[in-house]
Amino acid sequence: MHLTTRQLFISQVVLLAGSGASALAAPASKMVSLSYIARLYSMSSTMSGKKVVMKNKWNRIEVEINSRRAWVNGVMVWLHHPCRKSGSKWALRELDFKKGIDPILRSYAYVPTKLPKMVVLDPGHGGRDPGAVGLGKVYEKKAVLSIANRVKAHLESKKIAVRMTRTSDASLTLKERNDYASKAGADLYISIHADSAGTASAHGVETFIMTVADCDSTNHYGKSGNKSARRGNQYDAANAVLGFSLQSNLVKRSKRSDRGLRRARFAVLKDAPCPAALVECGFLSNPEEAALIMDANYREAVARGISNGILGYITLVNRARK
Ligand SMILES: [Zn+2]
Known part of the structure; x- marks a missing residue:
């Protein structure tokens, strides 16, 4: 297909070129x-x-x-x-x-041709930083470590090498996380979080990728600060392929509502050494989702969604190489 x-x-590109239009300029x-x-x-x-x-x-x-x-x-x-x-x-x-x-x-026209071999997972927060604390005292830092461990197991069962920025309740700065991904030789870098909002009604799952240079982030439309290009912008197109694969599979497996593939200049995305995304696995501030995140079955479903999203991206790279 x-x-x-x-x-x-290709025929359209030739047409464009013929009309004197230059997409790059x-x-x-x-x-x-x-x-x-x-x-x-x-x-x-x-x-x-x-x-x-x-x-x-x-x-x-x-x-x-x-x-x-x-x-x-x-x-x-x-x-x-x-x-x-x-x-x-x-x-x-x-x-x-x-x-x-x-x-x-048309991922085949955009993804890097090198087959991803090393996936770095980043369970958000940890140590002194609990992240969001949900109803029933669900700690984001604990829930996301449990999800990351499950994603790791799924990927390793498919012979994909996985490293994690933390494997225990450790405190890490955002820079330390990115430096770790760099040193580990990450081909893909996925940060795992759970959401929190001022209102209990906010719910659903979402995936963030780096905002394109000179544009506003999804949640800061019209009020973004520095919009200059960063390291993570080298992978704009691959980020979209990866983020879409993650969000599609996350929605499918979690069965939660789809808040969409969004853009943000989060530190882990700005300075990512490879295609990267940050997934939000539900709202700890929502009673129903806080209870779900406490449930190992839900964390397993979310982990399946994330690992299938990563495997889906790798399949697309494989196809592009043929
Ligand atoms: Zn978080």
Whole structure:
């Protein structure tokens, strides 16, 4: 299936080049219309309520108009910029297409060709830092270590080398975690957390990847600080592939609501030495999810989701090498 898409894309790139457009030199504000995207993927396009729905036999993209929310094959993907009218057509910023949607749908054109051999897992917090403390005194630092140990076991059973930034209740700075990932020769770096919010009603699972340079993070739209490119931005496209695989599998296994693939400049993502993501496995501030996180069956389901997400990414790299 992907050969057809690849051939189609190549013909479109030639068309673009022929018209004198240069994707590399494009300004950050350059827009790409949804009708162009639909043509590129040979998708039909229809309006359904506030969404433009594009689909072919294999894939489905939904984009909410005047919003930063999109869905790829049913999984929510936050855009950096809202879908807006450009002339008479609904359009996305080109960077949201090239560093989000397109890598997710055509991973083979974007992922590094080196097969990932070393996965570094980072159970968040630890030692003096308990992380979020949930109802019933659930400590984030304990829950995420339990989840990370389970992910490690699943990956090792598939002959993938795994190292962890901590294997006990140790205090580590964020820099120490990144330095560890670097020294361990991480090919993939996954930080594992549980969420907390001011309101008990917030719930669901989400995955964060590094915000693209000069853009706002999902939860700080219009108010991000320093937006300059960082080490983690070298892997923008691979981050999208990895993050999408994690979020899809996390939603599927946890059966919690999908808060989407989001963008943030968290320290572990900013200075990551390889493609990286941070997963949030539910809200300790929500009574139902705090109880679930205390339950070993739920932690196992979440661990399955994370390990399947990592294995899914590795499968895509393998396919791209062929
Ligand atoms: Zn945390």
